[in-house]
Amino acid sequence: MPRVCEICQGAKAILRRPKTGQSICKECFFRVFETEVHNTIVDNKLFRRGDRVGIGASGGKDSTVLAYVMKTLNERYDYGLDLFLLSVDEGISGYRDDSLETVKRNKEQYELPLLIVSYEQLYGWSMDAIVETVGRKNNCTFCGVFRRQALDRGALMLDLDHIVTGHNADDVAETILMNIFRGDIPRLGRCTEIATSGDGYITRSKPFKYAYEKEIVMYAYFRKLDYFSTECTYSPNAYRGYAREFLKDLEAVRPSAILDIIHSGEAMQVASEVKLPSQTSCERCGYISSNRVCKACVLLEGLERGVPQLGIGKSVKKTQDLLAGRTATRSGRAVDVVHFDKLRKHAQEMRHERCTGCTCDTSAPGT
Numbered sequence: 001m002p003r004v005c006e007i008c009q010g011a012k013a014i015l016r017r018p019k020t021g022q023s024i025c026k027e028c029f030f031r032v033f034e035t036e037v038h039n040t041i042v043d044n045k046l047f048r049r050g051d052r053v054g055i056g057a058s059g060g061k062d063s064t065v066l067a068y069v070m071k072t073l074n075e076r077y078d079y080g081l082d083l084f085l086l087s088v089d090e091g092i093s094g095y096r097d098d099s100l101e102t103v104k105r106n107k108e109q110y111e112l113p114l115l116i117v118s119y120e121q122l123y124g125w126s127m128d129a130i131v132e133t134v135g136r137k138n139n140c141t142f143c144g145v146f147r148r149q150a151l152d153r154g155a156l157m158l159d160l161d162h163i164v165t166g167h168n169a170d171d172v173a174e175t176i177l178m179n180i181f182r183g184d185i186p187r188l189g190r191c192t193e194i195a196t197s198g199d200g201y202i203t204r205s206k207p208f209k210y211a212y213e214k215e216i217v218m219y220a221y222f223r224k225l226d227y228f229s230t231e232c233t234y235s236p237n238a239y240r241g242y243a244r245e246f247l248k249d250l251e252a253v254r255p256s257a258i259l260d261i262i263h264s265g266e267a268m269q270v271a272s273e274v275k276l277p278s279q280t281s282c283e284r285c286g287y288i289s290s291n292r293v294c295k296a297c298v299l300l301e302g303l304e305r306g307v308p309q310l311g312i313g314k315s316v317k318k319t320q321d322l323l324a325g326r327t328a329t330r331s332g333r334a335v336d337v338v339h340f341d342k343l344r345k346h347a348q349e350m351r352h353e354r355c356t357g358c359t360c361d362t363s364a365p366g367t
């Protein structure tokens, strides 16, 4: 006899929920999955009515499901958000070019505006060109540092209030484990936060913080969502790979392990004597930095000078001090990296233009 859905007691159960082990029907799965994300959003007061929210969209399963669910919840519960898709083109042929085609289809499917910012356009260097220069060893350092800034730059171009990313519970639990294994206490404190916002920078949050990766895959599958599933051609990220495997082993024995690790991470208190570096803004590009020159500018300097190892590993801090007060080296390849003050000013002007019967004062910062 076919089993009956444990939630509605009516329809036939067709799947077992990875998070709880319940046998349920498809409609009930959609409903519980979406409702849990809604609860995460409401409990943490992630948004305010009228917020312009960018969905960091890579074309992969997490961000595609996030875009779909954000749109659904915004309509169902009348959040009053203006949603956008924001993508970063790192310039990796055979990977990002294909996944961006998926995002372009998502734009049509979900009727959301899309902005793509590229490394090439922002920094004058695509990842393909960077790998050609630095090889396959430290390329992920470049990619990670450049991506963070690229999203902030794109967010200012769209005058966003908030960026949501598709990081799921497995990602968060992995990061907690990695920070414990490395003894990185300041990062351990920060990685459990659902939303981060610092000193006038755009708020970022993870509405999928408690959503299991397996359920996201299941959701995408049953909703027949259009996503791209190839891994980055340049990314081995070995250490995270070990943490991931370890976590999967734990999950197999005890499915609640993922949530348990997140709750443990949340409950850990970083002792007050652990000093966090104080933040200032980069004198070259205006990005938030704990040094006078930010890491992205150091990496760019290395690329322009033909000494890409300049900003890698232990030498970063020393190089940052060394570069302070000097102008950037520019090769034939160099582009003008737009200063963040200029982007902020542009965002302010856009905001001014949007107000009808405007009473806002564009000369005042923060309006």
Ligand SMILES: [Zn+2]
Residues within 6 Å of the ligand: 005, 006, 007, 008, 009, 010, 011, 024, 025, 026, 027, 028, 029
């Ligand atoms: Zn049901």
Ligand SMILES: [Zn+2]
Residues within 6 Å of the ligand: 282, 283, 284, 285, 286, 287, 293, 294, 295, 296, 297
């Ligand atoms: Zn900088």
